[in-house]
Amino acid sequence: MTTQTEAQPRHAVLVHHIGHHDLYLIANNGSGRNWTVALKGRAMLRRTRQIAELLASRDQPSTWAQLERQTATLPLPAALPCSVADFREPPGSMEELEPTDAVSATAVRFPLLQAALAAFDSRTQGDCVRTLVLTWSPSLPPHSDSVVEVAHLLERAAPLLSPGLSVVALAPPVGDPFRVGPMEGYVSESLVPWFDRQLVELQRQDAKSRLAVYLSHNTGTSAAIWVLTNALRHLKPALVAIPKCRVRPITGEVFTAEVHEETWVDAAPARDAASVASQEFAMAIDELQRWKAAYVEAIRSPHHELGSFWLAKSSKPVLAVVVCRIADGSMRAFRGCNMEVSLPTGSLCAERNAISSALAAYPAMRRQDVACVAVYGGQLGDKRFDNPLEPCGVCREWLLKIAEINPHFRVITFADDEATRVHVRPVEG
Numbered sequence: 001m002t003t004q005t006e007a008q009p010r011h012a013v014l015v016h017h018i019g020h021h022d023l024y025l026i027a028n029n030g031s032g033r034n035w036t037v038a039l040k041g042r043a044m045l046r047r048t049r050q051i052a053e054l055l056a057s058r059d060q061p062s063t064w065a066q067l068e069r070q071t072a073t074l075p076l077p078a079a080l081p082c083s084v085a086d087f088r089e090p091p092g093s094m095e096e097l098e099p100t101d102a103v104s105a106t107a108v109r110f111p112l113l114q115a116a117l118a119a120f121d122s123r124t125q126g127d128c129v130r131t132l133v134l135t136w137s138p139s140l141p142p143h144s145d146s147v148v149e150v151a152h153l154l155e156r157a158a159p160l161l162s163p164g165l166s167v168v169a170l171a172p173p174v175g176d177p178f179r180v181g182p183m184e185g186y187v188s189e190s191l192v193p194w195f196d197r198q199l200v201e202l203q204r205q206d207a208k209s210r211l212a213v214y215l216s217h218n219t220g221t222s223a224a225i226w227v228l229t230n231a232l233r234h235l236k237p238a239l240v241a242i243p244k245c246r247v248r249p250i251t252g253e254v255f256t257a258e259v260h261e262e263t264w265v266d267a268a269p270a271r272d273a274a275s276v277a278s279q280e281f282a283m284a285i286d287e288l289q290r291w292k293a294a295y296v297e298a299i300r301s302p303h304h305e306l307g308s309f310w311l312a313k314s315s316k317p318v319l320a321v322v323v324c325r326i327a328d329g330s331m332r333a334f335r336g337c338n339m340e341v342s343l344p345t346g347s348l349c350a351e352r353n354a355i356s357s358a359l360a361a362y363p364a365m366r367r368q369d370v371a372c373v374a375v376y377g378g379q380l381g382d383k384r385f386d387n388p389l390e391p392c393g394v395c396r397e398w399l400l401k402i403a404e405i406n407p408h409f410r411v412i413t414f415a416d417d418e419a420t421r422v423h424v425r426p427v428e429g
């Protein structure tokens with residue numbers, strides 16, 4: 001994409017969704033052998049609190065200066081007595097010990113943060129502002145307290161592992177981690193507004209500056225992961241995956257991370273449809289709203305063939321509106337919808353359909369007369385919505401042909417399925 005490669009991001013954000021996998025201990029039983037182990041749920045609260053107290057009770061700068069960057073390992077200022085029963089999935093060699101055997105934790109380790117930050121840092125060099133956002137799933141006491149302790153440790157460790165990094169911890173409220181509701185409330189009240197503020201600030205500094213978002217959710221419940229991914233989808237996050245961490249406890253080596261689908265996004269938040277000042281764009285949004293209402297009304301009819309014929313391939317309707325200036329100088333809006341008749345050449349996108357409707361009504365229409373195209377992903381049956389829905393590659397090539405001689409041409413997409421919040425952007429190549 002031309003607009004995506006020409007500028008380095010001004011601000012890069014890594015959202016690291018933390019959990020108990022973020023804290024490991026290095027333990028030994030005095031035999032000279034060290035094990036890297038994770039704490040079991042029940043031991044988590046007591047041990048993490050003890051670790052936090054140990055690290056807080058000594059001279060902190062010199063304690064934390066011991067953090068070894070390569071492996072994200074921090075020696076504890078004093079050994080912490082534990083027992084084998086405290087540990088989850090102990091390494092094979094530890095199974096020779098009895099659950100009640102005493103072991104000492106001599107260091108803590110942050111292997112997921114280390115792996116995620118290493119991947120993030122390698123992609124965000126230069127004068128880019130880098131921020132780590134720590135999120136975690138809502139949970140119920142007493143587990144909620146232990147994750148907070150882990151968050152505090154990571155907040156302290158992160159800038160030492162990655163100098164210059166700012167850290168923001170967005171604590172969730174207490175709630176059931178296995179339900180979508182509490183996570184949705186947390187994300188919409190904390191995380192999304194935080195991103196909106198960054199976008200507004202970026203845009204204030206420089207309308208062309210860019211934001212790069214990385215999302216690392218290698219721990220967390222399925223409900224939390226789903227909500228988080230969905231809420232940040234419009235920011236096109238690159239996904240930071242640490243493949244081994246979910247299948248086995250770490251041994252000696254440090255985890256490595258893979259980054260998938262890296263994409264910069266424009267530094268502009270969605271805005272209220274009602275606040276769009278341009279007459280042409282407002283007309284497209286109004287007409288799209290009416291088109292959406294008419295479509296919803298039409299598919300209530302038991303006789304339509306949308307699912308069985310017109311949209312046989314995906315059952316996903318797309319609605320578009322093109323606004324253009326006609327011969328008498330006034331603006332007109334034209335509707336379009338996608339068609340996916342089951343034939344090799346049976347697909348037509350809503351955007352191009354709307355443009356052909358305009359051309360059929362006004363064959364003298366020129367490219368510079370076309371002000372904008374609004375695109376909305378509708379719903380048929382129980383398929384989910386897909387907004388914001390960007391034009392596909394074929395449509396973008398078409399639209400770029402309009403933008404070539406008409407730099408004011410814009411694409412309007414919708415941040416929500418009610419079509420009340422909009423993005424107005426140039427065509428992305």
Ligand SMILES: [Zn+2]
Binds near residue numbers: 350395
């Ligand atoms: Zn298309």
